Amino acid sequence: MEKTLPEGACNAHCHVFGPRDRFPYAPDATFIPETDAPKQALYALNDSFGLQRCVVVQSSCHGFDNSATEDAIATRPRDYRGIALLPTAVADAELRRLDAAGFRGVRFNFMKHLGAATPLDEILALARRIAPLNWHLQVHGDPAIVTAVVQTLATGPVPVVIDHIGRLDASAGLHQPLFQAFCRLLDNPKVWMKVSGMDRISKRGPPYEDAQPFARHLVESFGDRVLWGNDWPHPNHAGPIPDDAQLVQLIGRIAPTVAQRQALLVDNPARLYRFGDL
Structure with missing residues (x-):
């Protein structure tokens, strides 16, 4: 892989936490970070790797108060976008306000440790x-149920993005029924996949050699609807916290050609998140 990422490369999945004295954590949060992860630390990390663009995904530790994410976008309005957490009864005026602030979607969690799931209707x-x-829509879910969730949501009028390679078990191999089900979902042009989270699906640890084939297959087979992110600061991680420099280096293994990296890191995020329109 070249020493530098393509111009306009995007980290399409990360978070900000706090600082808690300015952006308090939600009283009913399902988890509270041990340490804050403020926007300045995120900017420094992305800048050090040449990741010009970024998508900040609202974390459940802040609940439906998207202020920390909105603040992170506001400082870099041309190159940063957001994904919100919202109640389904949110007012249309608030949706329009968030759109003007740089938000481009809504995330729904279907993981037990992140609270009750929202009804699909x-x-x-x-x-x-x-x-x-x-x-x-962005979906983060237990792999036992997320395929059915996405199949239903994909009948709607907007694209559906699946987080972290569906959180499947990499040790079960490429031919496992669950991965084949995800690939069938991706035959629908409205379904996208984030090839973030190799560290979350791996059973071997870094450099996640059991997980790399899944990301590589998705890049090869669905190259116009894949996105990459490092998931910084890696919340609720069951294993050792990943080395972000290594995650960037591994892009070359999952997207070995210049054309694949251009689509994964630049063209696809630009299309989905509408960079440069503010």
Whole structure:
């Protein structure tokens, strides 16, 4: 892999936490970070790797108060975008306000440790309201249920992005029924996949050689609908916290050609998140 990433490369999945004295954590949060992860630390990390663009995903530790994410976008409005956490009854005026602030979608969690799941009919109703904004849905879920969730949500009017290679078990191999089910979902042009989270699906640890084939297959087979992110600062991680420099280096293994990296890091994020429109 070249020493530098392509111009306009995007870290399409990361978070900011706090600082808690300015952006308090939600009283009913399912987890509270041990340490803050403020926007300045995120900027420094991305800048050190040549990741010009970034998508900040609202974390459940801040609940429906998207202020920390909004603040991180506001400082770099041309190159940073956000994904919100929102109640499905959110007002249309608030959706329009968030759109003007740089948000481009809504994330829904289907992981037990992150609280009760939102009913799918409510999410589909919200999808019809965010469609005029050219937003999308983002799904983070238990692999036992997320394929059915995405199949239902993909009947709606907006794209659906699956987080972290579906959180499947890499040790079960490429031919496992779950991965084949994800690939069938990706035959639908409205479904996207984040090839972030190799560290979360690996059973071997770094450099995640059991997980690399999944990301590589997705890049090769669905190259116009894949996105990469490092998931900094790696919340609720069960194993050793990944080395972000190594995650960047591994891009060359999962996207070995210049054309693949251009699509993964530049063209796909630009299309989905509408960079440069503010």
